Amino acid sequence: MNPRGPACGAWELLLEISRVCRAPAVAEEVGLSEAQAEVLRLLDAPEGSPMCRVADRLGCDPSNVTGIVDRLEARGLVERHADERDRRVKNLVLTPAGRELRERLAEPPPLLRALSADDQERLFEILSKALRKI
């Protein structure tokens, strides 16, 4: 146990797990960068997502999204659809290939699948609680 308390210990483990699992999960696939995989992950609405919303959720400047999306588009994973109501806006939409890759990337790592069903649910519960406290 971490001498600085359970929150500190849990934070340490959470960082460690996300670090050792994230990169391999992405690298196994087509060789997406983390930012590209992240954008794919954020595209959860079927009607698509304005680029500014993606930039917001990504926590980075909108200018960066341009380049990341350029590369995803070049691979045929997303498309820019002009918004009809506000022609300044471009909605990002997953192509079928993008949707398929997105689902493969959402697969939990072996490390989590190895937990018992009970532990998986308890973990889910606790992390949900934490996220509700933002």
Added chain:
Amino acid sequence: MNPRGPACGAWELLLEISRVCRAPAVAEEVGLSEAQAEVLRLLDAPEGSPMCRVADRLGCDPSNVTGIVDRLEARGLVERHADERDRRVKNLVLTPAGRELRERLAEPPPLLRALSADDQERLFEILSKALRKI
């Protein structure tokens, strides 16, 4: 609940939490990049760590560590100490300033501190179990 099961849901939340908490925690401080913060985090042994070991744990090519450590060294956070037994090796050692910053970075985010002590311990237990299954 995630329709694809609790492991999938937990993985989704774990990624989300690590994403929203990691960057701000680092940015609040001196403006370290994530890679730099990560190297600081990995420097847990008091006697220091060979650069190749850092590269291993970072999961990147050793050539990258050179640059990251250059910047940490320029800020006076780490030092390269030539190993006496094997003169090819350079051991990375935290300076007092580096040690202090490293501890501040280990502080758990508000989101985890807001959990009850019981939940914090349960979370720690489950993540420990998961990490033992690598």
Added chain:
DNA sequence: TATTGTTATACTCTATAACTATA
């Protein structure tokens, strides 16, 4: 011969500032 760390190169991510086209 093999290993540690470095350099050189090319690509990607990131923030900032300036620009465009809409609103």
Added chain:
DNA sequence: TATAGTTATAGAGTATAACAATA
């Protein structure tokens, strides 16, 4: 005027390959 997205630029991370020093 304000907003959505782009371009230009510079600093940083990343992989690969080639190298020097040491083992």
